[in-house]
Amino acid sequence: MSDAQHDRDAPETARKVRTMEEFAEVSGISRPTVSKYFHDPDSVRKTTRSKIESALEQYDYRPNIFAMNQNRKATKTIGIVVPYLADPFFAEIVRKIERLCIEAGFWPIVFSAHGERSLENDALATLQSLRPIGALIAPLGRSSDFESVQQFAEEVPTVVFDSNVNVGAAFVGSDNFQSIGLMVDYLCRTGEPPCFFEMPPVNPNANKRRDAYRQAMERLGHQPQVIQVEGSGWEFERIGLEEGMRLISERSLPSDSILCSNDRLAIGLLAAAYQKGLRVGHGPGCALRIAGHDDHPWSRFTCPPLTTVSQDYTAIAERSVEMLFELIAGGAPPARRREVLFDGKLVLRASA
Amino acid sequence: MSDAQHDRDAPETARKVRTMEEFAEVSGISRPTVSKYFHDPDSVRKTTRSKIESALEQYDYRPNIFAMNQNRKATKTIGIVVPYLADPFFAEIVRKIERLCIEAGFWPIVFSAHGERSLENDALATLQSLRPIGALIAPLGRSSDFESVQQFAEEVPTVVFDSNVNVGAAFVGSDNFQSIGLMVDYLCRTGEPPCFFEMPPVNPNANKRRDAYRQAMERLGHQPQVIQVEGSGWEFERIGLEEGMRLISERSLPSDSILCSNDRLAIGLLAAAYQKGLRVGHGPGCALRIAGHDDHPWSRFTCPPLTTVSQDYTAIAERSVEMLFELIAGGAPPARRREVLFDGKLVLRASA
DNA sequence: TTTCTAATTTTACATGGGTCAACTTTCTGA
DNA sequence: TCAGAAAGTTGACCCATGTAAAATTAGAAA
Incomplete structure (x- = not known):
């Protein structure tokens, strides 16, 4: 006493x-x-x-974290897996997701596949052995090992975001048809109908965007023109720059309005146009209009600032986390897979 | 049988x-x-x-990872803590470090402070309770809670990189005096001596760079001119853009050659110049020369491409990891703190 | 074969908490 | 003031693996 x-x-x-x-x-x-x-x-x-x-x-x-998790039926760990953390889109969204998880008392842990299938598999395996209570994953897409992802999602409650592979209990992403439609409308109303600039698709979004472009053009009575340049990996800007230089030199761009599959490609293309002395913008004296998609963090700092359509980062992050929490609370996964798509908003800046 | x-x-x-x-x-x-x-x-x-x-x-x-680590004297965990993962410099370097750790059979785990002291503390605390065998940390710098970092480094073998706070068994980074000297030399030899464009320093590097600029200018017999603009946080590009616009409007830039404290600030300033109709570059008809520091992944895609001085990402990552492995193998920390500084290389592009 | 040594097996205990059941104490509200 | 409910305490056992010591065995050299 x-x-x-x-x-x-x-x-x-x-x-x-x-x-x-x-x-x-x-x-x-x-x-x-x-x-x-x-x-x-x-x-x-x-x-x-x-x-x-x-x-x-x-x-x-x-x-002691290890002792805590050793014997608990449900850990507080939430896994976050993204294809490429050096891409500011993912960096930003991960940042938001992490914060939301921490606030809710969970322990988020981030893995990046660094663009490689084997690393994605490793990440999923490591994560799984951490016995997380749930996971938020943005798969690599085309180069994902579908079986691994599938197997993972069967074992741990999973919300998929950004890239919609048909796996997990829910998907949260952008409505590419809406957003691309919006941009095509705008570009057609204000100038020459755009061609579509893309690289070999890395994920379902890329495919959807191309299809959405075709559909929108046809709806408006124009002939779609898709330019697919070569290149692989995640150095999109480099591909945009190099292939842009080539296309401009060869004068093989079918339109002076160019809608890029994503902002990073557009950033490369802008650089190419600048280096070739082509003035980009919608004003008089401009040779090219260039538009992107995503509203990447950098796109407001390009020269000229990039006209693009925004993905709602905050909404995607919040809704993903929200759905994961529901999933965790609900116990059993819902009868059918849920999909939430957010609309993009036109972000008009100087480039188109 | x-x-x-x-x-x-x-x-x-x-x-x-x-x-x-x-x-x-x-x-x-x-x-x-x-x-x-x-x-x-x-x-x-x-x-x-x-x-x-x-x-x-x-x-x-x-x-089972938890059971494994529960009882092991030394785990295979290596903690990586960076101030801001959405910054491509850190994203890149983390990517390299992760890979090296995995190859050596360790289990890297990444934390980002997202620019906030409290989150840095949380990350360090969480990491510490993971009982890692070692850690590689790039502190926030000025806004770091020095005591927390210190206390952490006393408990776990730590190599500090990028931002040299006087903590841990070793530091690996860039030689700012060498690299800034190089750039000042180049700018003075090829045009008007540069002024130095910075924001309130977030870490020791920023301070060293300013001092290095002053020293180099004096060595060459020129009057140093430092412009410190306001702004805080990690949105460097925005600060560069907004303050750049203001400075250009007010015509208060003391020189037509501007050396920026880092590439991200330079990217913002480039955008400001573009929007103000000022042509940037070293050729005839150019109103401004702008140079950066770091060779950020984006800097080759700016308009015009950014002249800068590279930090050797690969060397920094490799040497940091190497020193950590030595530290781990050696048992006791070395008698005195080791510092390794890498030289920067001039990267001449079109902007200066 | 013999012999020796390094590798393996056995046995047993440690780690740091999770979780459960049976009680006991504290609080609430009438 | 007192009953019932809510919260806390005790003691015991579990989890999945690390690790150490002693006994055994396999492999290689002689």
Whole structure:
């Protein structure tokens, strides 16, 4: 008793608290209750909670993550897998997702496939052995190992975003048909109907965008013209630049309005136009109009600033996380796969 | 015996192997030896190894990560902490570091502070409770909670890169004095001596670069002129654009040659110049020369392409990892803190 | 073969909490 | 003031693997 009293008055701050057992002792609470507290601070009585929290300030104890997860039926881990973290679209969206997970008391952990199938597989395997309570994944798409992704999604509650492979309990992404339609409309109304500039598709979005372009052009009574340049990998800007230089030199662009499959390709093409001395924009004296898709973080800093159609990053991140939480809370996956598509918004800047 | 024989001939592939115990049984090896195998496949006899590996093919068992780390003195985890993962410099360097760690049989795990002190602290705390065998961290710098970083580095073998706060067993980064000197030399030799464009420094690099600029200018007998614009956060391009627009409007740039503290600021400034109708470059008819620092992945796609000085991403990544491995192997940290600085190389493009 | 050594097996205990059941204490509200 | 409910305590067992010591065995050299 007097010992306890003494401890409260002059805590031995030097003493290191390593285990929950020890921490329970110094805070005067039993270990199971302390365990309960760390699982959910609201599940214990207020007085108990404050006792624990004041002890926490003095001893800065943190439960051992491995021991915690070892035996829990559901961990607090949420896996996030993206195809390419150096792409600012994914960097941004991951940032938002991470924050939302942390706020909800989960522990997000990020993996990037770095554009490679084998690394995507590794990431999924590693993640799976972490026994996450759920996962948010943006698959590589075309180069994904479909079986691996499928198998993963069967084991862990999964929301797929960005790239819609038919896997997992839900998908959240952009409505490419709407957004491309919007842009094609705009470009046709304000100048020459656009051609479509793309590289070999890396994922379903790329395919959908091309199809959406064709469809929109036909709807408006124009002849679609798709230019598919060569190139692979994730260095889209380089492909846009190099192939753009070639096309301009050869004068083989079928229209002076060019709709690019994505902003990064457009950024490369803008650079090509600049280097070839072609003025880009919608004003008089401009030789080319260039538009993109995504509203990448950089696209407002290009020369000229890029006209594009925005993907709603925030909405995609929030809705994805929301659906994952529903999935986690609901227990069983919903009867049929849900798909949420967000509309894009036209972002008019100087390039088209 | 006959049972074992039977198993070898017709393995029950359907049967799920969940624990090492079960796996040891089906592979005909004792559990401790299997454990040893997973710790280091070369530590067991060749015949044993092949037995395990053939069993592995049939049952695809993976040891439970949590249980593995729970009891190991040294985990295989290597923590990577960066200030801002949406910055392509860090995205790239993380990519390289991750790969090197994986190849060496470690398990890299990435955290981003997203530019915020509290998140950096969280990341360090979380990482620490993962008991990593080592860590590679690029601190926020000015907004880092120095004590947290210090305390972290005392507990886990740490190599600091990019931003040199005086913590950890080693530092790997760029020699800002060399690289800025190089650029100032070049700019002075080929045109008007540059002014220096910066924002309030976020880390030691920013300070060193300004000082290096001053020193280089004085060495060459010119008057240094530093323009520090306002702005905070990590949206460097926006700051460069907005403040650039203002400076150009006010005609308050003291020189037509501008050396920016980093490429991202330069990219914003380039956009400002473009929007103000100022031609940037070193040729005739150009009103402004703009140079950056870092050779960011985007800087070759700006209009005009950005003259800059490269940081050797590969060298920094490799050397950091190498030093961490030495640190891990060596046991005790070296007597005195080691610092490795790489030289920058001039990257001449069209902007200056 | 014999012998020696390195590898493996056995056995047993450690790790740091999760979780459960049976009680006991504290709080609430009438 | 007192009953019932809510929360906390105790004690015990579980999880999946690490690790160490002692006993055994396989492989290689002599």
